[in-house]
Amino acid sequence: MTAIDAKLPSSPRPGGAPAPPTGAAVPRRRLLRRLRVAESPVVLLRAPAGYGKTTLLAQWAAAERRPCAWVSAANLRTGEASVEPADVVAALAQQLDASEPIAPLPLGTLADAETLDRRLLRTLDAVLASRARPLLLVLDDAHLLRGPSAATLLSLLARRLPRGSQLALGARAEPPLPLARLRAEGRLLELDARELAFDPHESALLLARAGARLDAPQAAALAARAEGWPAALALVVRAFEDRHDPVPTVAPSGADRLLTAYVREQLLAELEPAARELLLRSAPLGTLCGALCDAVLARSDGGLVLRELAHANMPLEALDRAEQRFRLHPLVAEALVAELRRSDAAWEARAHARASAWHARHGAPVRALDHAIAAGDAARAGTLLWSGPPGHVLGAGARLDGWLRALGAATVAANPSLALAAAANRVARARAGEAARLAATAESELERAPAVGDRAAALLVRALLGVDGVAAMEDDARAACAADLPHPGWRELGCLLAGVAAHLGGMPEAAQAMLERSDRHAGGAALVEALRDAQLALLALDRNRRGHAHALAVRAVACVDATPAAREPLVALVHAVAAFAQARAGGLAQAREQLERARRVLPDGADLPPWYEVELRFARARTLLRLSEAAEARAELVRMSHALRRLSGAPVPRAWIEDAWARADAFAASAVRGPTRLTLAELRVLRLLPSHFSLREIAARLHVSANTVKTQAHAVYRKLGVSSRSEAVARAREIGLVEATYG
Numbered sequence: 001m002t003a004i005d006a007k008l009p010s011s012p013r014p015g016g017a018p019a020p021p022t023g024a025a026v027p028r029r030r031l032l033r034r035l036r037v038a039e040s041p042v043v044l045l046r047a048p049a050g051y052g053k054t055t056l057l058a059q060w061a062a063a064e065r066r067p068c069a070w071v072s073a074a075n076l077r078t079g080e081a082s083v084e085p086a087d088v089v090a091a092l093a094q095q096l097d098a099s100e101p102i103a104p105l106p107l108g109t110l111a112d113a114e115t116l117d118r119r120l121l122r123t124l125d126a127v128l129a130s131r132a133r134p135l136l137l138v139l140d141d142a143h144l145l146r147g148p149s150a151a152t153l154l155s156l157l158a159r160r161l162p163r164g165s166q167l168a169l170g171a172r173a174e175p176p177l178p179l180a181r182l183r184a185e186g187r188l189l190e191l192d193a194r195e196l197a198f199d200p201h202e203s204a205l206l207l208a209r210a211g212a213r214l215d216a217p218q219a220a221a222l223a224a225r226a227e228g229w230p231a232a233l234a235l236v237v238r239a240f241e242d243r244h245d246p247v248p249t250v251a252p253s254g255a256d257r258l259l260t261a262y263v264r265e266q267l268l269a270e271l272e273p274a275a276r277e278l279l280l281r282s283a284p285l286g287t288l289c290g291a292l293c294d295a296v297l298a299r300s301d302g303g304l305v306l307r308e309l310a311h312a313n314m315p316l317e318a319l320d321r322a323e324q325r326f327r328l329h330p331l332v333a334e335a336l337v338a339e340l341r342r343s344d345a346a347w348e349a350r351a352h353a354r355a356s357a358w359h360a361r362h363g364a365p366v367r368a369l370d371h372a373i374a375a376g377d378a379a380r381a382g383t384l385l386w387s388g389p390p391g392h393v394l395g396a397g398a399r400l401d402g403w404l405r406a407l408g409a410a411t412v413a414a415n416p417s418l419a420l421a422a423a424a425n426r427v428a429r430a431r432a433g434e435a436a437r438l439a440a441t442a443e444s445e446l447e448r449a450p451a452v453g454d455r456a457a458a459l460l461v462r463a464l465l466g467v468d469g470v471a472a473m474e475d476d477a478r479a480a481c482a483a484d485l486p487h488p489g490w491r492e493l494g495c496l497l498a499g500v501a502a503h504l505g506g507m508p509e510a511a512q513a514m515l516e517r518s519d520r521h522a523g524g525a526a527l528v529e530a531l532r533d534a535q536l537a538l539l540a541l542d543r544n545r546r547g548h549a550h551a552l553a554v555r556a557v558a559c560v561d562a563t564p565a566a567r568e569p570l571v572a573l574v575h576a577v578a579a580f581a582q583a584r585a586g587g588l589a590q591a592r593e594q595l596e597r598a599r600r601v602l603p604d605g606a607d608l609p610p611w612y613e614v615e616l617r618f619a620r621a622r623t624l625l626r627l628s629e630a631a632e633a634r635a636e637l638v639r640m641s642h643a644l645r646r647l648s649g650a651p652v653p654r655a656w657i658e659d660a661w662a663r664a665d666a667f668a669a670s671a672v673r674g675p676t677r678l679t680l681a682e683l684r685v686l687r688l689l690p691s692h693f694s695l696r697e698i699a700a701r702l703h704v705s706a707n708t709v710k711t712q713a714h715a716v717y718r719k720l721g722v723s724s725r726s727e728a729v730a731r732a733r734e735i736g737l738v739e740a741t742y743g
Helices: 029-037 053-063 085-099 104-111 118-130 147-160 179-185 200-209 216-226 230-242 257-270 273-285 290-297 302-310 330-343 347-361 365-374 378-387 398-407 409-414 416-428 432-448 452-465 470-482 488-504 508-517 526-542 546-560 571-584 588-601 610-626 630-645 651-671 680-688 695-702 706-720 725-734
Strands: 042-046 068-072 136-140 166-171 188-191 316-318 325-328
Touching: 029 053, 029 188, 042 053, 053 136, 053 166, 068 085, 085 104, 085 118, 085 136, 085 147, 104 118, 118 147, 136 147, 147 166, 179 188, 200 216, 200 230, 216 230, 216 330, 230 257, 257 273, 257 330, 273 290, 273 302, 273 330, 273 347, 290 302, 290 347, 302 316, 302 325, 325 330, 330 347, 347 365, 347 378, 365 378, 365 398, 378 398, 378 409, 378 416, 398 409, 398 416, 409 416, 409 432, 416 432, 416 452, 432 452, 452 470, 452 488, 470 488, 488 508, 488 526, 488 610, 488 651, 508 526, 526 546, 526 571, 546 571, 571 588, 571 610, 588 610, 610 630, 610 651, 630 651, 651 680, 680 695, 680 706, 695 706, 706 725
Parallel strands: 042 166, 042 188, 068 136, 136 166
Antiparallel strands: 316 325
16 A cells, blocks of 8 residues: 555445455554454544544454444535535435335435434434444544534434444544543543554555565664654655655655645645644744744744644644643654745744743753754854753763754854863763864954853863863862852852862862862752762772762762763763772672773773873772782773873872872782792882883882892893893783783
């Protein structure tokens, strides 16, 4: 079946009866099972055009043992007018007589009726009451019946059918029935668009029968794009056939001419002008609500019109039970936007700009950003990024990438707010080099056109990068905290960075005070909160307060778990510190688990700020030593040495690394038993042998004489069973005493 509308394969025959379902129609077995076991006297299939209502009713009728009376209101329609109830009664009389003959007089009365008066209703009532056999009465396109007379007729049919009978209605909108009462009485089974939509199996079957040569992933992608709407699936396939390419290579678009024509003819044509205008002009906005439509379109009936559209022939889904928020089918929205661009190309940007302002006023900054970027308003987007919580920038990941990509690299580079936001995000995603280039571009722009808010943001980003040393990092962070940042969450980041710098600079009391100044309820990013608690845990470990450190580390992990930030690379430090704290508290299994989580979240080739990498490598190394994995610990200490070269004025990490190396050497010394056991002094020399330093330079670094180093080096050669420095290094690598690189 390649029908545009799924009802085409089973269009009614003259006289109203349905055509037998064709072999090309997709069998709706899961829905047929529900219909055939349903005991509700009234069944309503309500969905917009193209959801296969008539096909499903025809398949049900074909599978029924009861006689079926079928009336299609669409066949009785003249022009654009609604269907007269008396015409339905006349068609119904023919169908009832075919299933169980009616007495001549009542049949003539029913068949020749011109108006639905009381006499005709009494006659129809008597005929229904006289039925001896239960039947299935199908009234398709019931939405074409309107007005009080139609309501009277449908109520009579629903009430007076013989026991064991069912009235099945197919409709694009709610028919004039007391649906609320029927629901309350349990006498109504309803299938709406969500239930009538094709499931993945049915979608794949339709595509296969339509002749589309698709593999499983392509079929699944098309089905997901169409969201189970049969008409959309058929049209997408036909669109590719028109391009003589039955194997789709691009995602289907609602802007395709076949889809736009279908939306125009089958959906928009039936709407009143005011409703059509609201739908067209609000289509670019995504999620809709009455107040938003009123603000953007300067009207006051948006909520009422949206609710009416959701109950009419429109793929507009209510997102809540109160029917306050609505969502258009994506392909329909695209088709409407395509129509709008043809008639008023400038409106889309204006609508997005107004929607951005409305969302910002109503406390929805992410939606405000979405619309500002859709409007192409880079200045507003930059302002919104820094006036919102840090979570929009740090840990925003793919969302921020999408925003910036939509604006374009040149626009981002030319706007300091955007460039700084991108830089902060790149740091959070372990791309510090790229972040530094973006920050430098932003600062160059600020030199030409200073802006107070952007200057504070630049200070924060500079502190986050920490490339100018610990003292400058603390100064920049404190200056950012003192600046008038629009959102208090940014002050929380400033306090964190100032606290880190003070800690690494050897001022633990100042660090503690700065870290505790940040407000946990300021609306900052989960990543910032977690890093702050991890830093407090490191401070507690420095002071040998193991229990307190353990509690802080557990809280740090809890800050990010079950949040999008849990997947961000900078979370690696949170897990590494938690591993260190767990190991110090004796929880070796938990420490190993946290260490593995830190490894998984950090990508290969991660480019990290020096302060961050120093702390990460230190926490990992100390944990690995606790886990008796000395070779890996020494490798982490080598990497820590590399990072420490880029971090000036940091006495605490230098003490950390010396202590860690001493522990690693002590571990190695205890691991080499027997007469070949290396002394700690010999291990210190061995650790420096892979470097480019001469023995005299090694002696200077160890503050001993050159002769002492020479004697210790020869002792190392002898104990390792080698005769040269290079052989000693190779042998030491084999047994895990040194790493392949030296820092």
